[in-house]
Amino acid sequence: MTDSKYFTTTKKGEIFELKAELNSDKKEKKKEAVKKVIASMTVGKDVSALFPDVVNCMQTDNLELKKLVYLYLMNYAKSQPDMAIMAVNTFVKDCEDPNPLIRALAVRTMGCIRVDKITEYLCEPLRKCLKDEDPYVRKTAAVCVAKLHDINAQLVEDQGFLDTLKDLISDSNPMVVANAVAALSEIAESHPNSNLLDLNPQTINKLLTALNECTEWGQIFILDCLANYTPRDDRESQSICERVTPRLSHANSAVVLSAVKVLMKFMEMLPKDLDYYGTLLKKLAPPLVTLLSAEPELQYVALRNINLIVQKRPEILKHEMKVFFVKYNDPIYVKLEKLDIMIRLASQANIAQVLAELKEYATEVDVDFVRKAVRAIGRCAIKVEQSAERCVSTLLDLIQTKVNYVVQEAIVVIKDIFRKYPNKYESVIATLCENLDSLDEPEARAAMIWIVGEYAERIDNADELLESFLEGFHDESTQVQLQLLTAIVKLFLKKPTETQELVQQVLSLATQDSDNPDLRDRGYIYWRLLSTDPVAAKEVVLAEKPLISEETDLIEPTLLEELICHIGTLASVYHKPPSAFVEGSRGVQHKRLPARAGSGESTDSPDVSQSVGGATEAAPTVIPSQGDLLGDLLNLDLAPPAAGPTVPPSMQLGAMDLLGGGLDSLLGGDIGGSPAMGAGLGSTPAVMPTSLGAPPVVGGGLGDLFDLGGSVGMPAGAYVPPKSVWLPAMKAKGLEISGTFARRSGVIQMELSLTNKAMSVMTDFAIQFNRNSFGLAPAGPLQVLTPLSPNQTIEVSLPLSTSGPVMKMEPLNNLQVAVKNNIDVFYFSCQYPISLLFVEDGKMERQVFLATWKDIPNDNEAQFVIKDCHLNSDAASSKLQGSNIFTIAKRTVDNQDMLYQSIKLTNGIWVLTELRVQGGNPSYTLSVKCRASEVSQFVYQCYELVLKN
Amino acid sequence: MSASAVFVLDLKGKVLICRNYKGDVDMSEIDHFFPLLMQQEEEGLISPVISHGSVHFLWIKHSNLYLVATTNKNSNASLVYAFLYKLVEVFTEYFKELEEESIQDNFVVVYELLDELMDFGFPQTTDSKILQEYITQEGNKLEVAKSKVPTTVTNAVSWRSEGIKYKKNEVFIDVIESINVLVNANGSVMSSDIVGSIKLKTMLSGMPELRLGLNDRVLFALTGRDKGKTVTMEDVKFHQCVRLSRFESDRTISFIPPDGESELMSYRINTHVKPLIWIESVIEKFSHSRVEIMVKAKGQFKKQSVANNVEVRVPVPSDADSPKFKTSTGHAKYVPEKNLVVWTIKSFPGGKEFLMRAHFGLPSVENDEMEGKPPITVKFEIPYFTVSGIQVRYMKIIEKSGYQALPWVRYITQSGDYQLRTN
Secondary structure (H helix, E strand, O other): OOHHHHHOOOOOOHHHHHHHHHOOOOHHHHHHHHHHHHHHHHOOOOOHHHHHHHHHOOOOOOHHHHHHHHHHHHHHHHHOHHHHHHHHHHHHHHOOOOOHHHHHHHHHHHHHOOOHHHHHHHHHHHHHHHOOOOHHHHHHHHHHHHHHHHHOHHHHHHOOHHHHHHHHOOOOOHHHHHHHHHHHHHHHHHOOOOOOOOOOHHHHHHHHHHHOOOOHHHHHHHHHHHOOOOOOOHHHHHHHHHHHHHHHHEOOHHHHHHHHHHHHHHHOOOOOOOHHHHHHHHHHHHHHHHHHHOOHHHHHHHHHHHHHHHHHOOOOOOOOHHHHOOOOOOOHHHHHHHHHHHHHHOOOOOHHHHHHHHHHHOOOOOHHHHHHHHHHHHHHHHHOHHHHHHHHHHHHHHHHOOOHHHHHHHHHHHHHHHHHOOOOOHHHHHHHHHOHHHOOOHHHHHHHHHHHHHOHHHOOOHHHHHHHHHOOHHHOOHHHHHHHHHHHHHHHHHOHHHHHHHHHHHHHHHHOOOOOHHHHHHHHHHHHHHHHOHHHHHHHHOOOOOOOOOOOOOOOHHHHHHHHOOOOEHHHHHOOOHHHOOOOOOOOOOOOOOOOOOOOOOOOHHHHHHHOOOOOOOOOOOOOOOOOHHHHHOOOOOOOOOOOOOOOHHHHOOOHHHHHHHHHHHHHHHHOOOHHHHHHOOOOOOOOOOOOOOOHHHHHHHOOOOOOOOOOOOOOOOOOOOOEEEEOHHHOOOEEEEEEEEEEOOEEEEEEEEEEOOOOOEOOOEEEEOOEOOOOEEOOOOOOOOOEOOOOEEEEEEEEEOOOOEOOOOOOOEEEEEEEOOOOEEEEEEEOOHHHHEOOOOOOOHHHHHHHHHHOOHHHEEEEEEOOOOOOHHHHHHHHHHOOOEEEEEEEEOOEEEEEEEEEEOOOOEEEEEEEEEOOOOOEEEEEEEOOHHHHHHHHHHHHHHHHO | OOOOEEEEEEOOOOEEEEEEOOOOOOHHHHHHHHHHHHHHHHHOOOOOEEEEOOEEEEEEEEOOEEEEEEEOOOOEHHHHHHHHHHHHHHHHHHHOOOOHHHHHHOHHHHHHHHHHHEEOOEEOOOOHHHHHHHOOOOHHHHHHHOOOOOHHHOOOOOOOOOOOOOOOOEEEEEEEEEEEEEEOOOOOEEEEEEEEEEEEEEEOOOOOEEEEEEOEHHHHHHHOOOOOOOEOOOEEEEOOOEOHHHHHHHOOEEEOOOOEEEEEEEEEEOOOOOOOEEEEEEEEEEOOOEEEEEEEEEEOOOOOOEEEEEEEEEEOOOOOEEEEEEEOOOEEEEEHHHOEEEEEEEEEEOOOEEEEEEEEEOOOOOOOOOOOOOOEEEEEEEEOOOOOOOOEEEEEEEOOOOOOOEEEEEEEEEEEEEEEOOO
16 A cells, blocks of 8 residues: 555535544544545645644644644744744643653654744744753754754844853764764855854864864765864864875765865864875875765765865875776766866876877767867877877877867967977978868867968968858857957968958958957057058067966966865855855855965965975966967957866956956057947966057057066065054053054064053053954963053054964954953943055065955945045055065056056955056056955055055 | 755755755745856856855755855855765665655655754764654654654664664774776876775663774774784774774774664775776777777786676767677677776676777767767676775674673675776
C-alpha cells in the first residue's frame, strides 16, 4: 500500500468532504484526512480553507499525525495569522512534553512559523528548550534562535538569547556546539558589525575539540567559522593548522574544501622558511586531486576553487598536470574548467604532454571545448617559449583540417604568437591567407586583417586583400572596421605609392559615411596625422608594440585574496565577491587574508605586500582588452587572447572615466568630438612605448599619461593638525585634555596635553580605547611618570597600533577614549584624520592600479570638489605624498593635470583617486574609488586638510 | 549558509515535493529554474549553478528527478551539493529506488525526512541507519518505536546504536581496487591511478573497538619495521567513524564501526600501473562503404589469475549497419542505441591474448553531423588480487564483553575509468 492513493481524487466538493473527515471521531479517519490534505497541498492545491479543522487535529498523541499538522501549519500560518494563534497553546504544551522528540519538534516548527504574534509566545518555551536536559532538544533550540533572530532580531537580543547561544559553544555535546556555531555564524553574517562571534583562543580551542567529535556537517560549520578567525601570531596559526589538517582525510568533499579554506588562509601567516610551511603545502595536493573523483557537481566546485588556489600558490599542484586531463565522458563544465587549469599549470617540464592532449581535444566535436583547446595551444606558445615552434606547427595542422571554427580560432591565436615573437613565424602567413574567405567571425577577420596590415611589406598582394574587405565595409562589425582602417593606414605608410587611393577610400568611408563615432574619430586622427606630418604618423602608427603577457585572465590580487577566504562557497564558483551577487551585502566588510606575522609592523611594507598573495611576484601584466581606444591608436588593437567565458563581467565594466574626460577634451577643439568618445576605453596597455614622439595634438593627452618624469618632489612630511580640546576641565573634575594625531615614519601617535586645572595633584594616569573602525589601540601605557601638579601641563605622546578589536563606528573615524586618573574615569570621543592610517607602501603598481580601478564598480566612485586651492599639480602631488598619498601617474590635457593616486589603509583597503587640477582654477575635482566606499568621504577630508595646510 | 529551500522536480520541471527551510527566497522562484536549464541545454553549456536575479539554483539530477536547492546568499556550494547527494543516498536506502514514483508513494516519510535532515538550511542527522530507528515507513508500527530519540543521534558516536546483538560475531572486509587508465591513441599511457576502497560488513555485538592494520609504508616507516612489501597511499579518505587525528598522529586506523555495510576508507595510489588488459585496435573507416574493426586484447597480469566478466566496448559510427563479427573467444554484440560493439569474455586468464574482428556497412549518403571519437572502454574483475599489493595485516576487535570475533578478508581488482582513445 502506498501513499499515492491520496493524490487520486479531484472531485468537486472535495474540500467539503475533507472537512467532514477531519472532524470525524475516528482517529484513523482523521489521520487519513490529514494525509489527503497534505497530498493536495503537495500538488499545489489551496487547502487553506481547512485551517481551523486541521489545527483541531493538532492535539494528538500520534506523532505522525502531529508532524503532518505541523507541516500544514508551516505552510499556511502566514496566510492565516489570526487563526495561527489557535495553535500556540498546543505548541507551548508540546514544548513541555516528556518526549524529547516532541519537545524538539514543537520548538523547531514554531521557529518556522513566521508570524509576529506567535514569536512572542515562542520566547518562554525556547528559553526552556535551550537549557533542556536532552541534547537533541538543545541542538534544535540553538537553530531556533537563528530563526527567531531572522524574524525579530531585537526580541532575540532583548531576551538575552544570544548570550545563551554563546554559552552553548561550551556545551558538552558536540552536535549542540556545532549547531550553536552555525546559528551564531548565520546571525553574525546578517549583522556584520555585531561582534557576535567573538573568537578568542579559548573558544577556538573548544571549537577544535568539538571538530573531532561532531557530524560531517557540524565539522563544516565549525571550519567555516574558524576561517573567520585571525590568529594572533604565526605560532597560533600553525597550531590551528595542525589540528585542522586531519580533516583533509574526511570522505565528505565539503569538509575537505572547508578545511582547505582554513589552511589556505592561515598559511598566509606562516613564515615561508618554516619547515611546517613546506609540509603543509605538500599535504594540500593529494586531497585536492582526490576531489576530482567526486560527483561532477562537486568536481566543478573543486575545479573552480583549484583555479583560485593555482593562481595563489602555484607550487601546490605544479606536478599534478595529469589529473586535469579531460576524460571523454566528463560533463562540459568540468572539461572547460580542467582546460583552464591545464593552461595555468603548463610549463617547460610538461609542455609536450599538454600539447599532445590539447591537439587531441581540438579534434573533438564540442564546439566550445574545441575553441578553447585551440586557444589554449596559442597560450602555451606564448607562455613556454621553447614550445612555440611546436605550437605553431600544431596550429597549422589544425588549420589544414578546414573545420571552420577551428581555423578561425587558430588565426586569432596565431596573431598573438606573432605579437610575442616578432619576425619568427611569418613564414606561415601564406597559409593563413589561403583561408581568408572562410573567416566569418569578426574576431578572426580582425585578426587576419591585423596580420595583413602588420606584415604588409611581405605580402605582395596586401592591397588586394585589404581592398577585398573594403567592399562590404559597412556590413562589417566595428571591430573589423577599426582594424581595417588601421591596417590600410599601415599599408599606406609602408607602400605609399601604390595605395594612396585605397587609403583615401577608407578614410572617407570611416569619416563621412559612418555614423560610428569611434570609427569617425579614429579616421579623423589618422587623416590629420597623415596630412600634417607623415613622419610623425609613421612613428605613431608603426610604433613598436609592447610585449603581451604570458598569463591571461588572472584575477586581480585583492579579489583573489577575498575569494580565497570564500573557498567552497558560491563566490568561489562565480569568481566574484559576494557583494556582487548577494543583495544587501554592500556594506559587509570584504574578507582578507591575514598578514604574515613576524615580519614586523605595517611599516616594513614590502614584505607585507609580498605575502599578500605573492601578488607582487606574479604581478599580472594586463593585456589590453578589446576595443581599447588608446591601444588602437597605437595600433595594438588586439583582442585579449583567450578571453574565456570565465572573466567575470564586472571586470569588463567601468574605467571609462579614467581616460574618458581626457580624450573628450583632446578632440573637442579640433573636430567636435562626440561625448561617446570615451566609451571604448576598456583598459590601458601595460607598457607605453617611451619613444612615442606623438605630434602635438595627440601629445597632450597620450604622451603625458604615464609621464611620471620625476614630477614627484621632495616629500613634505605629513600634515599634523593643531591640538584641540577634547575633554574640557569642567567635565573631568579639573583635568583638561587636548590633543591631536600624527603619523611619523610609519608610527601612529596620539599627542596629548594634559593640564591639571584642579587644586589637587593628579596621579595614576591610564588610557583605554573603545573598539573602533580601524582597530586603533594604545601600543603601550600612557607615560605620565611624574604626578601632575595643579596648573601644570604635561605633553605626552602615545604610540598607537592598529591591531585592536574592530567595530564600525559612526562616523567612521570616531574614537572613544577613556582616561583614568586617581580621581575618576573620564570619557570623551574625538575624530582622527583618516590619513593617519595611510601606510608607507601605498604605492600601487601601475598595471594593478588600472586593473583595480576597472574592477571596482562604478557605484563605488564618489566625486568631491576641493575649492580654493592654489597649488599646482606637482606641489599638490608632493604635499600629498608626505601623507602617503602616492601619485601613480600624471597626465596633462588642455591645461588640466590629472593625478592618479593610490592609498593603502592599515587594514589593507586600497583607495584609488583621480585628482584634476585645472591651471588657474582654484577648484580641484577629486574622484575616489574604493571597495569600501564609506571611506571615500574621509579620504576627501584628508585631501582638504593636507592640501590647504 | 546553505540552502534556503529544497525541491524535487520531475523531468518536466514540475515540483513533486519541496521544503522551505528559511523563507528568504520566494518559493515561486523555482518556476524559473526549468526554463533556464532548458535554455542552457539548448546552448550546450549546462552548469550546475544557475542564477536568476538574486536567486541561485544548485542542482543535481538523479534518475528521472532533479534535486534543486535555492539560495540568495553566498552559500557553501560544496556543502549544498554534498547534501543533495546525501538526500539521494538516504532516500535510496529508504525506498530502494529513488524516482518519481517513490517520492509520491512515500510523501509522508519524505516530508518527515526533509524535516529531520535539515533545519534552517543546516544539515542535521543524515545517517540513514540511525534515522530508520525513529523515522520508519510503516506508520502503524510507529507509536512505540518512534516515541523516543535514539541517543545515537546526538552522541559523539552518531553512526552506531547501542544494544546491537549477534549470535556469531563476524566482520567481512572487502578490499576493492579500481584501476583508472587513460591511454592515448598511439598507445602511451597518459595517466593511471588506483582508487582503492575498503568496505566492511560488520556483524558485531555491542560497541566494539576495531583497529585495522595495513602494510602502509608511512606506518612501517614510523614503527621502524621494514619486512615485506609496503604500499604508499597518496591520499586517504575515511568514514566519519575513524579517528582522524589519531591517524594523523600515528597512522593508526581505529574506529567503532557502523553496523552492517559501510565504506570504511578509500585511498588513491598514484603509481604507474601497467594496464591489466591491454587493447590494440585498428579501426578503418572507408567512407560510404564500410568500417572494419580489429581489436586485440591481452591479459597483462599473472598467469594464475583470471579476469571475470570482461567487456570490451568498441565505438562504431552511428550510421553503421549490418554487423558481422568473428572472435577467437567470447562473443560480440552490436548495441545500436549506444553505437557500440560489446565483446564479452566470461573468463580471461592472465597472459592470454584474444582477437575480435568486426565489419559494418556504411550508408552511401554520408551523415553530415560531426561525430566525436569516443574511446574504447574495458570492464573486468579480477578476484583474489590487488594491483597495489595492499594487505590487511590484522583487524583487532575488542569489545568489553570480551567475545571472540572473526575477520574475513577478500581482495578484488576491477576496472574503474578505463579508457583507450582511438584514432
